Amino acid sequence: xxxxxxxxxxxxxxxxxxSTQIENIYKAANxxxxxxxxxxxxxxxxxxxxxxxxxxxxxxxxxxxxxHPMAELPLTFFTNIVGGMSVHNFVFxxxxxxxxxxxxxxxxxxxxxxxxLFSHTGINAVNIDVALEAKRQGLQVIVYGSAKEAEGKxxxxxxxxxxFQLADIIVDTCVPAQDASVPLxxxxxxxxxxxxxxxxxxxxxxxxxxxxxxxxxxxxLFIHPSHNVPGDxxxxxxxxxxxxxxxxxxxxx
Numbered sequence: 001x002x003x004x005x006x007x008x009x010x011x012x013x014x015x016x017x018x019s020t021q022i023e024n025i026y027k028a029a030n031x032x033x034x035x036x037x038x039x040x041x042x043x044x045x046x047x048x049x050x051x052x053x054x055x056x057x058x059x060x061x062x063x064x065x066x067x068h069p070m071a072e073l074p075l076t077f078f079t080n081i082v083g084g085m086s087v088h089n090f091v092f093x094x095x096x097x098x099x100x101x102x103x104x105x106x107x108x109x110x111x112x113x114x115x116x117l118f119s120h121t122g123i124n125a126v127n128i129d130v131a132l133e134a135k136r137q138g139l140q141v142i143v144y145g146s147a148k149e150a151e152g153k154x155x156x157x158x159x160x161x162x163x164f165q166l167a168d169i170i171v172d173t174c175v176p177a178q179d180a181s182v183p184l185x186x187x188x189x190x191x192x193x194x195x196x197x198x199x200x201x202x203x204x205x206x207x208x209x210x211x212x213x214x215x216x217x218x219x220x221l222f223i224h225p226s227h228n229v230p231g232d233x234x235x236x237x238x239x240x241x242x243x244x245x246x247x248x249x250x251x252x253x
Contacts, residue, residue, distance in 0.1 A: 035113055040113045044067055053202075065224075070103070123157075143166075
């Protein structure tokens with residue numbers, strides 16, 4: 001069954017991340033832990049389906065305050081598919097040089113922050129704009145994506161650089177360039193993409209490592225709790241505490 005083929009492909013991605021990327025995940029997690037311990041932010045950004053890891057880590061049960069999602073609506077919400085806010089619009093916008101620079105103007109950054117970017121190919125202009133502006137402002141840039149598969153690809157940015165070439169730290173999601181992984185009878189294109197599985201796996205390996213580092217340092221984490229567990233009478237208070245801390249950091253207090 002093709003279901004089993006996809007499952008085997010997904011497992012191989014997870015195994016590859018575990019066997020090759022632990023050292024880089026730990027390096028990335030240390031940089032993120034430094035930002036969070038300083039009361040600052042790990043800013044997170046991606047386009048298209050690479051916004052899924054941004055949305056996954058916070059706010060999320062088991063996530064914690066310190067990760068700041070930067071979600072640009074025209075680059076994230078294209079499930080109309082056609083018409084307004086459509087796939088055609090998105091594909092055009094993610095390649096528009098200068099758009100990412102304008103996105104960055106909407107936020108306040110500090111050199112103690114870091115920027116965590118997600119891109120499967122690393123060649124589109126918006127992500128590269130964001131990385132360049134983050135580096136200009138003194139932030140370390142961490143990139144997760146299919147780095148090895150992207151080697152030799154031509155950037156779509158006038159800087160001549162891909163996103164991976166701008167990164168201070170790279171974690172390779174070990175996903176094939178085509179992303180879709182299951183061949184289908186009588187069709188040219190494959191089905192069954194695996195990049196989301198790679199992104200989410202690498203994200204939670206990283207976030208758990210950040211939590212471990214901070215806990216070892218004695219830093220209190222404001223963890224987003226489940227409020228669906230019978231008998232847990234303090235979940236709402238813990239949620240309020242987490243959101244209060246989030247607001248405090250947003251306000252720059």
